[in-house]
Amino acid sequence: MARILVDVCHPAHAHFFRVPIHLWTQEGHQVSVTSRNKDVAIEILDSLDIPHKSLGEAARTPLGLASELVRRNLLLTQHIRRTKADIAVALGGTFAAQSAFISRIPSVVFYDTEMASMQNRITYPLATRVVVPNCYSGWTPRGKTVRYPGYHELSYLDPRWFKPDRATALEAGLDEHRPTYLVRLVSWTANHDIGDRGLSPALMEAAIERLSAHGKVIVSSEAELPPHLKRFLYRGPALHMHHLMAFCTGYFGESATMASECAVLGVPAIYMANSRRGYTDEQESKYGLVKNIHSLDTESLQHGLNWLLGMRTEAYREARDRMLRDCENVAAFVVQQVLSTLNR
Structure with a gap:
């Protein structure tokens, strides 16, 4: 022992x-x-x-x-x-x-x-x-x-260990009739965040506005949101987040971990920050599961959102199945x- x-x-x-x-x-x-x-x-x-x-x-x-x-x-x-x-x-x-x-x-x-x-x-x-x-x-x-x-996120989101529950997702804020998009904002205060940066307030608001035109937007944020954006804030239990994520139509955010979580769940994901991660790079180049954006400007943002809004669910699920077969x-x-x- x-x-x-x-x-x-x-x-x-x-x-x-x-x-x-x-x-x-x-x-x-x-x-x-x-x-x-x-x-x-x-x-x-x-x-x-x-x-x-x-x-x-x-x-x-x-x-x-x-x-x-x-x-x-x-x-x-x-x-x-x-x-x-x-x-x-x-x-x-x-x-x-x-x-x-x-x-x-x-x-x-x-x-x-x-x-x-x-x-x-x-x-x-x-x-x-x-x-x-x-x-x-x-x-x-x-x-x-x-x-x-493999990827860290498979330690807990592999189908062997995690079964998404739609009723739980609905309780956590999933829209029953429209697409739901998850947005994640980070506080940039961790030790690995030193020297890194993410979205400007203008880019953040542009992303939320664009996605809101196509469905419901839920924002998970470590940092305090401006008053006019608080209506988008995720208010469900922390443990229900992955159930919600699994039924979302897409993800956009500054968290590479959450982009990878979405990818292994079969949800199209955009990771937008100035730093790279080997795992999201591979999930993009090998499987097309993630789109990495490191140029923090309006043109790159809109190009990425075009990709997210145009994704075919069937192709994405096939890529996810192939990834699961390849991984430990x-x-x-x-x-x-x-x-x-x-x-x-």
Whole structure:
């Protein structure tokens, strides 16, 4: 039996580890979860009935992130000692890898964000194993990197683990009679967002206005919306978002993670920000599941929206089925990677 520490620092991390936590527990391992109050991460963990210990709020500035790194590493190291964890696991993994290194236990870091170069430079060298998708194009340490065919989002949205429910989607805001479009706006305060930027207010409003002419628009936003746009705000439970997403006609937004979530669910997605991701690049070039837009101007925006509004659902579903055939059972792979690292 292994004592596994899972550090959840972002809402997507809660989803990513949901199935592995269940599988580890089924096998008789003890799983301890530490959390970080970032966006709706705590709400999701609570909704999933995953017990966790919060180690504080997420910082919002570069100076605050540096202070949080010191404070949270201290708390996480104390938690490792108190729970006698055998291994620490995380997505991104800066806190987990550093605290595990200090505590002299192994760690496994899963990641897919190449542009978080500063974060990765202070994380990867201290991790025992770094696990990235085949499409990951950034630096990883030689001799400790494992690659796999797939995407993080398949850990929880693979048809083996997730069945979209239309009634739940309707409760979350899906329009029963018109197309529904999901828009995602981010706050640009995460450590991997340093130096990155997304839509200007004018581009954001232009996208919402264009999509509103073709159906219902629902906006999920980390940042405060202007008063005249608050009527579009998503007001359903955080845990219902993927059910809503699965029945949407299209997605437009600044979140690469949510673009990939839509892609693996078979929903056409536009990712618009100035940074690239290996996974959305592959989902566009190999499967046509995503359109990446990195020129933040009106012409590029309207060109992308033309693509989104003209997508044929049948072709998109076929591409999604082909992608699923090509990819690993990611949740089972996560379970195996952690246990094999511990047992090596």
